[in-house]
Each structure stands twice: as structure tokens, then as C-alpha cells.
Amino acid sequence: MTIPKKVVHLTTVHHPSDPRIYHKECLSLKRAGYDVTLIAQQDEETTEKEKPIRHIPLKTYKNRIKRMLFGTFDLYRKAKKLKADVYHFHDPELLPIGWLLKRKNNTVIYDIHEDYVTSILQKEYMSPFFRKVFAKMYKTMENIFARKMELCLAEKYYKDIYPTGKCILNYPTINxxxxxxxxxxxxxxxxxxxxxxxxxxxxxxxxxxxxxxxxxxxxxxxxxxxxxxxxxxxxxxxxxxxxxxxxxxxxxxxxxxxxxxxxxxxxxxxxxxxxxxxxxxxxxxxxxxxxxxxxxxxxxxxxxxxxxxxxxxxxxxxxxxxxxxxxxxxxxxxxxxxxxxxxxxxxxxxxxxxELNWLSEEKKLIQWYQQLLQENSTILK
Known part of the structure; x- marks a missing residue:
């Protein structure tokens, strides 16, 4: 019997029931036969047995700095223990964690939900000077840590910024x-x-x-x-x-x-x-x-x-x-x-x-995973 490939989705920012992460990507991968785990913040409103995807909860930090320091460390510790074939993360603050999790025998995917540079540049709670500083810091961090990662793009125009990325667009499921x-x-x-x-x-x-x-x-x-x-x-x-x-x-x-x-x-x-x-x-x-x-x-x-x-x-x-x-x-x-x-x-x-529905994107996601895992197994031989 073939053992299912182990996939772990990681987020410290998004809700554990996030539509793209949970309802689209995680459920699609599970239906395709993968062993899927989600590491995300605690969901106080939904009991664990109601969820078809295994959810490993993180402590919720309302303070952004505490979340980025303590939340990411907690996530890394829990993710490393799982020894996944694919780690698929969804937040820019997890770039160092993705880099630490990367091994020769696994694949790490950075799922880019936003154009983070322009997002930082419009943060009203920061002065224009610090917006520019943090945008530059983010781009430098991304260039350093994402070199050996695969990039998953939720929006068409991100292809202009990340030409090697794979577009898995955030189309809706047909209801x-x-x-x-x-x-x-x-x-x-x-x-x-x-x-x-x-x-x-x-x-x-x-x-x-x-x-x-x-x-x-x-x-x-x-x-x-x-x-x-x-x-x-x-x-x-x-x-x-x-x-x-x-x-x-x-x-x-x-x-x-x-x-x-x-x-x-x-x-x-x-x-x-x-x-x-x-x-x-x-x-x-x-x-x-x-x-x-x-x-x-x-x-x-x-x-x-x-x-x-x-x-x-x-x-x-x-x-x-x-x-x-x-x-x-x-x-x-x-x-x-x-x-x-x-x-x-x-x-x-x-x-x-x-045409504009998740079914078409689901097929692309599954085919891409199969391709990445095949390429990884070829490299190890």
C-alpha cells in the first residue's frame, strides 16, 4: 500500500477556516489523497472533530510583535516534528521558517496572497519613511530566503513580479x-x-x-x-x-x-x-x-x-x-x-x-504538486 505524501500548510496570520487555505487548497489536496495538516491559530468556535483537516493549533497573540516572535517559533517547532514532504506557508513573516524547514528531501512553497511591497507602502499607521524602510527590508528578506522555494501566486499580475511563480488563482468554488x-x-x-x-x-x-x-x-x-x-x-x-x-x-x-x-x-x-x-x-x-x-x-x-x-x-x-x-x-x-x-x-x-472557478485551479494545484514531488524524487535518486 502506498503511503500518502504528507503536506503541511502553515499560517500565523490567517484564520484556520480561511477560504483559500482551508476550503480550497487543503480540502482539494485531501480529496486528491494527500495526508494534509494545517498549523494555524486556535479556532475557538469549531471543535476539532467537526473538521476533516487535521488542525494543530497555535496560541493566538493579539500583539503583532509577539505573534511574529513567539508564534513563528511555536509554528516552526510543531512543523519540524511532522517531517512533511511539502511545507506550504502563507505569510511573509514565515519566510525564515520556510527556509529553516527546507531540506533536500522536501518541497517548500511560499503562497503569495498579496503584493506585499505595495501593501506595506500604504500602511497608514507607519510614517512614509518607515513604510519605505520596511518595504525594502521585506524585499531583501524575500530575496534571501525564497531562493530555494517554489512560489504560488494568488493573482495574475503577481507574475510580473515573480516570473517563475505558479499561478493558482483565488477563484471561487461553485456553490x-x-x-x-x-x-x-x-x-x-x-x-x-x-x-x-x-x-x-x-x-x-x-x-x-x-x-x-x-x-x-x-x-x-x-x-x-x-x-x-x-x-x-x-x-x-x-x-x-x-x-x-x-x-x-x-x-x-x-x-x-x-x-x-x-x-x-x-x-x-x-x-x-x-x-x-x-x-x-x-x-x-x-x-x-x-x-x-x-x-x-x-x-x-x-x-x-x-x-x-x-x-x-x-x-x-x-x-x-x-x-x-x-x-x-x-x-x-x-x-x-x-x-x-x-x-x-x-x-x-x-x-x-x-471558467472563473476553483475547479480549474484545483486541477492546476494537484498537477503542480505531483510535478514537484516527482522532480524531488528524481533529484534524490
Missing amino acids: EKFLKHDRKNQPLKNAVLYTGNVTEDRGALIHARLPQIDESLSVQFIGKCPSDLAEEMYSVAGNRSGQLLIEGIDQYIEKEAIEAMYVEHNWLAGVALFPPTDHYMKKELTKFFEYMNAGLPIICSNFPVWERFIDQYKCGIAVDPYDSSAVEKAIRYLRDHPEEARQMGENGKQAVQQ
Whole structure:
């Protein structure tokens, strides 16, 4: 009997139920016959026996410095004991750990979820000088530690930065509930939906203005939102603050709860009115694919990459996020033209079902693992 190859996914930053890490990569690898373990923070809401993937918990540190020092050491100690064939890690702070775990008889993969250089350069809590310093430090650290690692890229444009990386894109899994959800015969709710982490650089304060732009509109947020930011959003909404519905203040929201929200109402649209930043302007947001998967038209910022995407799939409207008149016009168009709005949502859903889904990426992931393990066994002979 062939012993399954041992795979360990590692993260100190992401939730143990992270959609990309757990629901896509770990579960796909397990279905393909690998022995999969996830080392991640403690999940206090889900018991171990409810999870099909073995989860080795880490202590949760709210302090970033303590997490990077003590959390990474704890992770390394636990990962080393497993003697895995493949270590697949997901956080830049784990680059030294990946380097320490690399041996001739194993493979180490660095899964790049973000363009970390531009991400660091837009951190508001750091001065511009320190942003530049830390961005340079990160790039130097990456160049040193990642030389003998394989690179897994979650976004197309990362290929420009890492030409040797393998694109395993963060497309959604096709959801049967979404397929059965009938938008055509449901009354249209005069509300838009935002899903995922709520942050200022993801347009939180722009979205909070929507009830002021269209006084009859409500905005439903579902995703982790810091309480201080939520208060600022309510302040921006002013006398319309009751039309901001925020589910996830200071708490992680599971993938299943977010998916249930998609079909709870016949939403007018999914929104992604982000301010212009180098970090997001080149990305095809995972949020786009999730809105499309649920059959929602998209209202998003008119960055060139985003506008081309919307035009290509005819799945929404791209507008200047700071032009209140243009935003109001887009909202009003979808409300006044429900059939056209439904068709935009249907166009997006069809695109996801036909090409922009995890099934295609799952095949690439499994084939890539097989290739890497084969190459590694050849080197050892």
C-alpha cells in the first residue's frame, strides 16, 4: 500500500477556516489523497472533530510583535516534528521558517496572497519613511530566503513580479445554493452587499457614504470590521447610520455565514468602491468572483483593470468612487432596470461556472504538486 505524501500548510496570520487555505487548497489536496495538516491559530468556535483537516493549533497573540516572535517559533517547532514532504506557508513573516524547514528531501512553497511591497507602502499607521524602510527590508528578506522555494501566486499580475511563480488563482468554488437561488422571481431589495474584511483601504468610508448619496439605500456589510472603524463609518453616514448594517464587528465571519447572506435577499448589487491605491488597482478582486458566483451585478471603482474586467464579462458598472453623482446614477440604473441588472448578474454567474472557478485551479494545484514531488524524487535518486 502506498503511503500518502504528507503536506503541511502553515499560517500565523490567517484564520484556520480561511477560504483559500482551508476550503480550497487543503480540502482539494485531501480529496486528491494527500495526508494534509494545517498549523494555524486556535479556532475557538469549531471543535476539532467537526473538521476533516487535521488542525494543530497555535496560541493566538493579539500583539503583532509577539505573534511574529513567539508564534513563528511555536509554528516552526510543531512543523519540524511532522517531517512533511511539502511545507506550504502563507505569510511573509514565515519566510525564515520556510527556509529553516527546507531540506533536500522536501518541497517548500511560499503562497503569495498579496503584493506585499505595495501593501506595506500604504500602511497608514507607519510614517512614509518607515513604510519605505520596511518595504525594502521585506524585499531583501524575500530575496534571501525564497531562493530555494517554489512560489504560488494568488493573482495574475503577481507574475510580473515573480516570473517563475505558479499561478493558482483565488477563484471561487461553485456553490449549489447560488445555482438554485432565483433572482428573477424575488422582489429586489433596496440594499447593496459588501462581503469580506472591512477596512479603510477597501472602501469602508466610501461605502458608508452610500445612504447619504441615495437616501433610500441600505448597505449590508458582512466580514470582520474593527470597532473603531465601524464607529467612524456610522459617523460618516450621519443621520442615515441606521442604514449601515455591519455584521462582524471585531469578529471573524465564517465562509458559510457569508455565503448564506448572499441568498438571504435579492440584493441590488455587490459593491467594491475602493479608493485608488497601487495595492488594489491592478488586482482582479476575489470579491468580484464571489459576487458573480452569487449572480449579483457589481458596482466598483473605475480603475482601468477593473473597468476592463467589468466590460469583458458585462457583469456590472464601474464608476469614479468619489463622484457621488456617478455612484447615485449607477445605483438608480440597477434599481430602475431590474431586468438589465439581473442579466448582469447572470452574465457573471455564467462566467464563473464556465471558467472563473476553483475547479480549474484545483486541477492546476494537484498537477503542480505531483510535478514537484516527482522532480524531488528524481533529484534524490
